[in-house]
Amino acid sequence: MERILEADDGDEPTPRGGRIRARNKAHIIAAAEKVFAERGYDGATTAEIAEIAGLAKSNVHYYFGTKEAIYREVIAGIVDLWLRAFGDITANDDPAVAIPAYIRQKLLYSRKRPLASRIFATEIIRGAPILRPFLELELHDWVADKARVLERWAADGKMDPVAPHHFFFLIWAATQTYADFGTQVAAVLGRKRLKEEDFETAIETVTQIVMKGCGIRR
Amino acid sequence: MERILEADDGDEPTPRGGRIRARNKAHIIAAAEKVFAERGYDGATTAEIAEIAGLAKSNVHYYFGTKEAIYREVIAGIVDLWLRAFGDITANDDPAVAIPAYIRQKLLYSRKRPLASRIFATEIIRGAPILRPFLELELHDWVADKARVLERWAADGKMDPVAPHHFFFLIWAATQTYADFGTQVAAVLGRKRLKEEDFETAIETVTQIVMKGCGIRR
DNA sequence: AAAAACCCTGACCAGTTGGACAATTTTTCT
DNA sequence: AGAAAAATTGTCCAACTGGTCAGGGTTTTT
Numbered sequence: 001m002e003r004i005l006e007a008d009d010g011d012e013p014t015p016r017g018g019r020i021r022a023r024n025k026a027h028i029i030a031a032a033e034k035v036f037a038e039r040g041y042d043g044a045t046t047a048e049i050a051e052i053a054g055l056a057k058s059n060v061h062y063y064f065g066t067k068e069a070i071y072r073e074v075i076a077g078i079v080d081l082w083l084r085a086f087g088d089i090t091a092n093d094d095p096a097v098a099i100p101a102y103i104r105q106k107l108l109y110s111r112k113r114p115l116a117s118r119i120f121a122t123e124i125i126r127g128a129p130i131l132r133p134f135l136e137l138e139l140h141d142w143v144a145d146k147a148r149v150l151e152r153w154a155a156d157g158k159m160d161p162v163a164p165h166h167f168f169f170l171i172w173a174a175t176q177t178y179a180d181f182g183t184q185v186a187a188v189l190g191r192k193r194l195k196e197e198d199f200e201t202a203i204e205t206v207t208q209i210v211m212k213g214c215g216i217r218r
Numbered sequence: 219m220e221r222i223l224e225a226d227d228g229d230e231p232t233p234r235g236g237r238i239r240a241r242n243k244a245h246i247i248a249a250a251e252k253v254f255a256e257r258g259y260d261g262a263t264t265a266e267i268a269e270i271a272g273l274a275k276s277n278v279h280y281y282f283g284t285k286e287a288i289y290r291e292v293i294a295g296i297v298d299l300w301l302r303a304f305g306d307i308t309a310n311d312d313p314a315v316a317i318p319a320y321i322r323q324k325l326l327y328s329r330k331r332p333l334a335s336r337i338f339a340t341e342i343i344r345g346a347p348i349l350r351p352f353l354e355l356e357l358h359d360w361v362a363d364k365a366r367v368l369e370r371w372a373a374d375g376k377m378d379p380v381a382p383h384h385f386f387f388l389i390w391a392a393t394q395t396y397a398d399f400g401t402q403v404a405a406v407l408g409r410k411r412l413k414e415e416d417f418e419t420a421i422e423t424v425t426q427i428v429m430k431g432c433g434i435r436r
Numbered sequence: 437a438a439a440a441a442c443c444c445t446g447a448c449c450a451g452t453t454g455g456a457c458a459a460t461t462t463t464t465c466t
Numbered sequence: 467a468g469a470a471a472a473a474t475t476g477t478c479c480a481a482c483t484g485g486t487c488a489g490g491g492t493t494t495t496t
Binding site for chain 2: 037038039040041042043118121122124125126127128132135136139140143160162163165166167168169170172173174176177178180181183184185187188189190201202204205206208209210211212213214215
């Protein structure tokens with residue numbers, strides 16, 4: 001993973017230490033996440049990132065050589081989160097427990113980290129120039145693995161047979177939409193911002209439809 | 219609708235005629251759709267739009283004063299399509315017919331007009347600077363109306379009671395994902411591009427889960 | 437045919453952006 | 467303390483971008 005996404009290590013021959021370094025890099029990444037999410041890759045400027053991070057623009061370039069390097073690190077962080085944030089799903093699990101848990105986690109992630117979700121979305125809409133390897137390797141294999149789990153569950157009569165890949169596409173879409181399309185969801189609901197209860201209703205509705213729709217007895 | 223989205227008519231005091239004008243504007247819009255979808259609003263350049271349209275950059279500015287004017291017209295076209303492309307849903311319809319038809323139309327739209335879908339998506343992720351009025355007025359009312367239809371169906375025992383807004387969020391998300399996240403879907407399926415059959419499977423899966431999940435007897 | 441309306445483009449420009457760099461200050465290490 | 471390493475910043479710049487404009491060409495109308 002790291003090998004694929006991390007900016008070429010050549011950038012940083014000796015991993016310099018330093019409290020300051022860690023703190024500033026973190027500020028820059030946090031600021032960049034905000035700016036990239038709001039303005040997109042091309043719309044983001046290093047000047048704005050610097051300003052939000054509370055640093056001079058030149059200082060940002062001291063830590064990250066290029067704008068793309070910042071972007072790559074933001075993306076790497078998002079992928080990292082993605083890979084570790086969601087509990088695993090195995091054939092031994094009971095789908096009546098594992099699937100609702102997965103949906104809930106995904107939706108709470110949309111609530112807690114909407115910026116990350118949006119950056120992920122725009123990256124893929126752009127044609128995934130940076131994320132392509134991740135999609136074709138890690139994610140592809142992850143889904144292939146889970147597909148086997150779903151088939152097992154279906155064979156054991158624990159759920160209906162469902163095209164497993166598309167099952168995940170539906171869950172991802174239905175949960176991420178609350179981050180990526182938060183503006184639209186809020187406007188349609190007649191709210192300024194989404195509330196806690198909106199997410200609760202979302203969790204209930206998505207869970208209900210998916211569970212019953214796949215014949216998983218709760 | 220037009221009133222809200224169309225670029226201010228002041229741009230074009232006398233709607234000039236001309237075969238050439240119509241043809242060139244169409245070329246520009248088509249080119250712009252491609253460029254905006256691939257590069258986002260900020261990433262798009264009028265130079266690239268001109269090149270793809272086969273015109274000189276200055277000529278593009280002759281027809282559209284500003285880049286934003288081009289963008290607005292692209293967006294207006296998308297909204298227009300959105301409003302007229304999908305058959306209506308009324309309380310008199312049978313959900314067993316109307317819902318699958320709606321899902322199918324939405325998914326075929328993702329297949330036929332992925333660029334439009336992606337521009338719509340990035341516009342909303344950006345915070346919908348242009349589309350906000352549409353979301354808060356037309357779309358809000360449209361959903362409010364359909365919410366009443368779903369409640370009617372539920373009262374008549376034709377389907378389970380489901381939070382109607384979230385029902386639509388799920389369908390929109392699950393269908394648009396095949397356009398917006400086409401790259402991801404293809405990568406996970408191990409394909410280069412999505413095939414006809416992928417869309418067929420998607421239609422089946424989404425329809426199956428939604429219908430059964432909402433207790434609509436087919 | 438000639439005027440009027442419309443179409444086209446090269447040259448140009450002012451503003452912005454990512455990034456380089458040398459000089460200086462601050463922190464860390466010995 | 468003093469040297470070495472790391473951090474910081476103002477200044478500068480080349481490349482690019484959206485947009486203007488004057489002049490010339492083409493089509494349509496009368």
